[in-house]
Amino acid sequence: MPKEVELTLIYIRWVDSCHQGGWISVSDLFKKYQKEELIQETAGFLLKETEYSYMVAQSKGAYWSPGGESDFAVDAIMEIPKVAVVEVRELVKKRKCQKT
Numbered sequence: 001m002p003k004e005v006e007l008t009l010i011y012i013r014w015v016d017s018c019h020q021g022g023w024i025s026v027s028d029l030f031k032k033y034q035k036e037e038l039i040q041e042t043a044g045f046l047l048k049e050t051e052y053s054y055m056v057a058q059s060k061g062a063y064w065s066p067g068g069e070s071d072f073a074v075d076a077i078m079e080i081p082k083v084a085v086v087e088v089r090e091l092v093k094k095r096k097c098q099k100t
Helices: 026-032
Strands: 004-015 039-049 053-064 070-081 085-098
Touching: 004 053, 004 070, 039 070
Parallel strands: none
Antiparallel strands: 004 039, 004 085, 039 053, 053 070
């Protein structure tokens, strides 16, 4: 019997970090990086929410093991710390997804 998994599609707007490798003058550094460049946007299927983070998958589908058994699978998993989150919105209510 197929297993049903309920997933919610969400949008997360969050602040990322940035790294500058190599030598750069301080004045050029402050010209190069603006606050707006640190804002990121992610949409995905909410897999898990904890006190500290949101875990989303950007793709979902069926997975077939070498033995021929089917399972539910996800890809491109990202975990975003809640302290970095600016906004979270539900895009699509929970939908049942089945193994095939």
